[in-house]
Amino acid sequence: MAQITDKTRDEVKEVVIDFFAEECEIEVDEISEESSIIGDLDGDSLMFLELIEIFKKKYNLNIELKTIGKFAVKNPVQTVGELIDMQLLIIEHENNILNL
Amino acid sequence: MVFSCGIDIEEKERFNKHYFERGRLSDLIYDIFTTKEIENFSIFGKEAFLKGFSFKEAFYKAINDIDVGFKDVEIIFEDENRFEISFSKSTRIILDRLNISDIKGYFQEEDEYVISKVLLIN
Numbered sequence: 719m720a721q722i723t724d725k726t727r728d729e730v731k732e733v734v735i736d737f738f739a740e741e742c743e744i745e746v747d748e749i750s751e752e753s754s755i756i757g758d759l760d761g762d763s764l765m766f767l768e769l770i771e772i773f774k775k776k777y778n779l780n781i782e783l784k785t786i787g788k789f790a791v792k793n794p795v796q797t798v799g800e801l802i803d804m805q806l807l808i809i810e811h812e813n814n815i816l817n818l
Numbered sequence: 819m820v821f822s823c824g825i826d827i828e829e830k831e832r833f834n835k836h837y838f839e840r841g842r843l844s845d846l847i848y849d850i851f852t853t854k855e856i857e858n859f860s861i862f863g864k865e866a867f868l869k870g871f872s873f874k875e876a877f878y879k880a881i882n883d884i885d886v887g888f889k890d891v892e893i894i895f896e897d898e899n900r901f902e903i904s905f906s907k908s909t910r911i912i913l914d915r916l917n918i919s920d921i922k923g924y925f926q927e928e929d930e931y932v933i934s935k936v937l938l939i940n
Contacts, residue, residue: 763875764828768836771846783849784887791884 720777722810730805733772734798741765751799759798766790773805781812789815821918821940824879827933828872837867850874850888858894865932866895869925872934876923880936883912893923916940 720726731751739746742759755761770786773779786808795801807815837844847856851870859866870893877891890909895901903921905913913921920939925932 764832764836767846767850768844771844771849775845782887784889787887788884 719814720810720812722806726809727802727806730773730809731802733776734769734802734805737765737769737772738798749798751797751802753798754796755798755801756796769801769805770808773809777809779809779812781808781815785813785816819940821916821938822880822882823938824876824881824936825933826872826875826879827931828868828875829931830868831930833868833871834864837871838864852889852892854894855892862895862898865927868932869893869895869934872932873923873925873936876934876936877921880938881909881912881916885909886912913938 735746735749738744738749738753738755738759738761741761742749744759749759753759767783770783774781789808790804793804795804807818811818837847847867851859851867855870859870873893874888874891878886878888886909890906892904893901894904901923903923916938917940918938922937922939924935926935927933
């Protein structure tokens with residue numbers, strides 16, 4: 719189980735916000751943790767999958783997409799901040815995330 | 819009788835950006851498609867990956883069961899208009915439990931989008 723530090727959270731936040739800024743073609747400072755992924759950023763499942771892939775590579779995660787899908791259905795996220803928290807849980811617990 | 823339906827719309831440009839960036843397949847495809855699908859889609863080109871992804875999204879919306887993942891449904895194209903659909907053992911059990919006797923899939927292609935519709939029939 720990975721240890722989540724303030725540095726990890728900052729890294730994840732930076733990756734998520736940079737990703738949405740590029741995808742949505744808006745400035746980084748226009749995105750906050752309160753931004754609505756669907757309402758403000760027009761996000762969709764394709765973006766979610768791509769972010770998962772980015773974090774799988776960055777943190778060498780051993781987690782199946784199906785596991786993340788099950789977790790996401792039970793714990794839906796609406797804002798960028800909630801998505802960051804979900805990514806941190808994925809990094810911390812990997813395939814054990816469903817046991818939380 | 820129609821038990822449920824699922825509809826998905828994918829933007830061609832966005833999908834290609836994610837899946838074929840820098841002229842190579844993204845690793846994401848290995849989490850989404852079966853080996854057989856990847857081999858099959860490679861014959862039919864980029865559009866087959868897009869249609870395959872969109873079909874899976876539409877199927878997931880139709881069946882609406884968290885135990886069904888991307889690789890639990892497989893779509894194999896015979897040509898641009900004909901395809902075969904198969905399921906994992908666990909998804910077949912779910913379909914049997916719901917008394918689903920037939921699955922119909924439709925694709926509609928526009929300049930910028932691919933639209934998939936899946937009907938579960940019982």
